[in-house]
Amino acid sequence: MLDARNISVARKNAPLLTFPDLSVEFDDRVVLLGPSGCGKTTLLSVIAGLLRPTSGAVNFHVRDVYAMSPRARDKWRGKNVGCVFQTLHLLPALTLRQNIALAADMAGMARYEDRIDALLATLGLAAKAQRKPDALSHGEQQRAAIARAVLNKPQLLLADEPTSALDDANADAVMDLLVAQAAETKSALIVATHDTRILSRFTKIIRLDARVKEIA
Amino acid sequence: MNALSLALSSIRSRPLQSGLCVTAAAAGVALLAALLLLSQGVQDGFLRNAQGIDVVVGAKGSPLQLVLSSVYHADVPTGNIDMQDMEKLRHNTKVKSIIPIALGDNYSGFRIVGTVPEYLAHYGAEYAQGKVFAVPFDAVAGALTGLKTGDSFAGVHGLAADGDDVHHFHDYKITGVLKPTGTVLDRLIVTSLGSVQELHRHPDIGDPDAAEDLQVSHQVTALLVKVKNPIAIMSLPREINATSNMIAASPSYEMARLSQSLGFGRDLLTAVGIGFVALSALMLLSSLASSLAARRYDLGVLRVLGASPETLAATVAAEGLMLASAGTVAGITLGHLLAYEMAAGIASLGGVVAPATFLKFDALDGWLLLMGGATGLFAAAVPALSAARTDIAGLLARGRA
Numbered sequence: 001m002l003d004a005r006n007i008s009v010a011r012k013n014a015p016l017l018t019f020p021d022l023s024v025e026f027d028d029r030v031v032l033l034g035p036s037g038c039g040k041t042t043l044l045s046v047i048a049g050l051l052r053p054t055s056g057a058v059n060f061h062v063r064d065v066y067a068m069s070p071r072a073r074d075k076w077r078g079k080n081v082g083c084v085f086q087t088l089h090l091l092p093a094l095t096l097r098q099n100i101a102l103a104a105d106m107a108g109m110a111r112y113e114d115r116i117d118a119l120l121a122t123l124g125l126a127a128k129a130q131r132k133p134d135a136l137s138h139g140e141q142q143r144a145a146i147a148r149a150v151l152n153k154p155q156l157l158l159a160d161e162p163t164s165a166l167d168d169a170n171a172d173a174v175m176d177l178l179v180a181q182a183a184e185t186k187s188a189l190i191v192a193t194h195d196t197r198i199l200s201r202f203t204k205i206i207r208l209d210a211r212v213k214e215i216a
Numbered sequence: 217m218n219a220l221s222l223a224l225s226s227i228r229s230r231p232l233q234s235g236l237c238v239t240a241a242a243a244g245v246a247l248l249a250a251l252l253l254l255s256q257g258v259q260d261g262f263l264r265n266a267q268g269i270d271v272v273v274g275a276k277g278s279p280l281q282l283v284l285s286s287v288y289h290a291d292v293p294t295g296n297i298d299m300q301d302m303e304k305l306r307h308n309t310k311v312k313s314i315i316p317i318a319l320g321d322n323y324s325g326f327r328i329v330g331t332v333p334e335y336l337a338h339y340g341a342e343y344a345q346g347k348v349f350a351v352p353f354d355a356v357a358g359a360l361t362g363l364k365t366g367d368s369f370a371g372v373h374g375l376a377a378d379g380d381d382v383h384h385f386h387d388y389k390i391t392g393v394l395k396p397t398g399t400v401l402d403r404l405i406v407t408s409l410g411s412v413q414e415l416h417r418h419p420d421i422g423d424p425d426a427a428e429d430l431q432v433s434h435q436v437t438a439l440l441v442k443v444k445n446p447i448a449i450m451s452l453p454r455e456i457n458a459t460s461n462m463i464a465a466s467p468s469y470e471m472a473r474l475s476q477s478l479g480f481g482r483d484l485l486t487a488v489g490i491g492f493v494a495l496s497a498l499m500l501l502s503s504l505a506s507s508l509a510a511r512r513y514d515l516g517v518l519r520v521l522g523a524s525p526e527t528l529a530a531t532v533a534a535e536g537l538m539l540a541s542a543g544t545v546a547g548i549t550l551g552h553l554l555a556y557e558m559a560a561g562i563a564s565l566g567g568v569v570a571p572a573t574f575l576k577f578d579a580l581d582g583w584l585l586l587m588g589g590a591t592g593l594f595a596a597a598v599p600a601l602s603a604a605r606t607d608i609a610g611l612l613a614r615g616r617a
Contacts, residue, residue: 011610045609050520071524078522089517093229098217105217107522148521 001025001188002047002156006056009042016054019043020206024188026155029179029201032192034208040192041086043208044158047190048081049073060156078107082149082187084159084178089145090133096120096144097129103151119147123177142174150181157187163195175201219527222518223534230507234539237496237503241543241588242550244496248489249551249584254558255482256580257569259475262288265399266467268338270449273297273305273456274438279465280474286317286438287467289327289400292375293319296435297462305439305456310448316436318412321371321383326361328371328388328405330412330436336394338440339401346392352414355388355407359396363405366390371415383415398570409436493591496543501595504536508599515603516611525604532600533593540592541585548581 001024008018017039024030032040045051047058049065058065060080068076082103090099097116104111120126123143133141142162149157159178163171175198182189191202199205217225227234266287274282277294284291296318306314315338318330329335333348336356346365349355357363367390373381388407396402413434441464443452453464508515515528552574559571 042609048520051609074519074522074524077520083520085520087513089513089520091225091514091517093225093514094217098225102217102518103521106518106527 001061003059004043004047004056005059007043007046007053007058008055009039009046009051010054011042017042019046019056019208022047022206024156024190024204026186026188027183028203029182029189030191030204030206031199031202032190032206032208033194033196033199034192035194038208040194040208041160044083044160044190044192047156048083048158049077075108078103079109079152080155082152082154082157084142084145084149084157084162086161086164090141090148092133095130095132096125096136096140099133099144100148100151103148107152109152115151116147119151123147139170139173143177146174146177146181150185150187153185154187157182157185157189159189159191161193161195162191163193163198168197171195171197219530219534220538222531223538226507226511226531226535227538233503233507237500237539238543238546240499241493241496241540241592242546244489244492244494245544245547245584245588246550246554247492248486249548249580250554250558251482251485251489252580252584253551253555253574254569255486257555257559257573261398261569262471262475263468266471268442269440269467270443271441271452271456271464271466272438273441273462273464276461276463279463280470282438282463283465283467283470285319286440287400289319289329289404293437294463296437297439299434299436301460301462302436302439305441308452308455310443310445310452310455312442312444314442315440316409317438317440318409318435319375319437321373321412321415322375323369323371323388323405324361325376326358326403326405327375328355328407328412330407330409332409335440336401336406339397339399341397341401342395344393344395346390349391349406349408349411352408352411353386353388354391355405355411356392356394357390358402358404358406359394360402361405363390363393365393385415396570396572398573493587497540497591497595500536500539500592501598503539504532504596504599505602507535508532508603512603512606512611515606516608519606519608525606528606529600529604532603533596536592536596536600537589538592540588540595544585544588544592547588548577548584551584552577 002022004019004022006021008016010016019039032043034040042051046053049058052066060076065073065076091102094102097120100116100119101111117126120129123146125140125143125147128136128140133144136144157178162174162178166174178189178191179201269287272283272286274286274293275295275297281291282294285293302314302316305311313334315332315335317335319327321328336348344359368387370387371383373383388405388411394401441452443449449466453466456462456464515531518528518531519525555574556571559569559574
């Protein structure tokens with residue numbers, strides 16, 4: 001489904017990052033493992049169509065993501081990629097329900113209120129749907145971010161350090177949620193983390209630290 | 217949610233900052249709107265009051281003073297002219313009609329005008345109560361005088377409200393009250409020419425102005441002349457000025473001259489108003505820029521969720537447009553109220569401008585609304601472009617501050 005080959009990224013005032021090839025199928029659960037600064041988030045951004053690599057190609061169902069027009073790539077991302085980032089990125093001005101619905105609205109897809117209701121109920125957020133993010137606990141915000149990422153039933157679910165600031169119990173709960181939602185929506189799950197506690201959840205482990213090179 | 221609803225959410229999430237932006241825009245627009253409305257109102261008032269009066273004839277003096285005193289009742293007359301001069305002019309082949317007026321007295325600051333019923337017809341007067349004066353010392357009151365049918369009063373010599381030279385010979389009696397006309401007539405008390413002359417024929421004993429009063433009894437103050445053809449508007453004043461002891465002036469010419477003289481002041485005030493609007497735009501720009509800095513992560517999230525850079529730019533632009541439009545609408549409304557209050561409160565504007573006309577929206581408001589919206593979009597342009605160019609990957613990697 002997803003192939004990323006010969007990816008390298010050169011950013012201003014930063015070392016050139018090269019990444020191992022990556023091949024992901026529908027029910028894969030892939031972890032990108034490596035310490036801070038090794039480029040995990042950068043690789044996720046490249047896969048999500050947010051950052052054009054300096055070299056290499058990202059193919060989604062044999063279609064080169066970066067050969068698409070910017071507008072088509074934005075649409076593709078909205079429809080096919082769900083993202084849960086390190087910081088939760090819920091919009092403070094919107095209610096929880098509006099934050100979740102944004103995924104459909106921004107992707108230009110029909111908003112299925114039933115699905116939002118079901119997600120809110122599944123994630124234990126139904127009673128707090130009309131609250132603003134700052135009235136919710138960190139855990140609730142994290143669940144809402146996951147609900148938003150899976151709303152459109154994306155084929156790729158990307159998560160960046162979802163458990164890094166959590167204790168064991170909460171890290172388990174979040175991973176349970178991510179894996180369950182990925183399974184329910186038949187998404188491939190790619191998680192970037194340095195948290196070795198959660199490695200047992202994945203079918204593929206890609207270590208980035210050994211593959212990142214600095215080129216003078 | 218679309219760009220508009222996202223912009224609205226953002227505005228509502230920052231009530232103080234948004235409120236200040238709207239207030240600043242409203243203040244600038246209100247000032248500009250009030251200035252433009254008053255300026256236009258005065259221009260229109262000048263035209264309305266002088267409509268149908270081609271030439272004004274009076275005693276030698278300043279032509280502008282003659283026009284101001286006899287058409288707009290805003291200055292002291294240049295003097296009086298003899299009735300026989302009026303009769304001589306009536307036979308001039310260029311003259312179509314003459315309305316004589318005799319000034320010199322007032323009641324509570326409202327000028328008493330001795331004239332003929334045609335004067336009332338000239339302004340299209342309609343009666344709210346009663347009827348036109350029929351016998352000496354009957355009078356008709358303008359809409360703003362506060363007088364009612366049946367009221368009676370003694371005229372006071374001079375044009376100032378605080379005069380103490382009261383004409384005790386005979387009281388005036390109000391026989392009719394006029395509907396508002398939006399002209400100077402609203403602030404006048406109109407009686408027959410004979411009434412004013414008769415009153416001055418009987419000065420009080422010991423009155424130091426007795427001699428002058430007796431002279432007035434066979435004089436008029438000015439003649440409002442309508443000519444037979446447009447060429448006479450220019451030729452008749454030249455003829456009168458050259459061959460008589462009177463002066464003649466064209467109201468439209470004199471008012472155009474006055475307007476030109478006042479133009480600098482009006483332009484200065486308009487520039488101040490535009491300056492206020494520009495300051496409001498800068499404040500809006502500053503607010504949008506700081507809002508953008510705080511919301512950069514939010515915009516990044518929208519991009520991740522599939523929003524195009526254009527959608528992000530549209531969200532920021534919509535915010536600027538909404539704040540500016542809200543401020544402009546509030547400013548236009550305030551501007552109308554301000555103009556109304558000023559027109560109603562400044563006595564010298566009475567009869568020149570009709571305050572009630574400022575309570576109606578007109579084409580100027582459409583232009584102000586367009587200007588306000590354009591200013592909002594202009595102020596939002598830089599933040600909107602900046603939003604569209606946000607480095608999303610770098611932003612998400614750094615995380616929310």
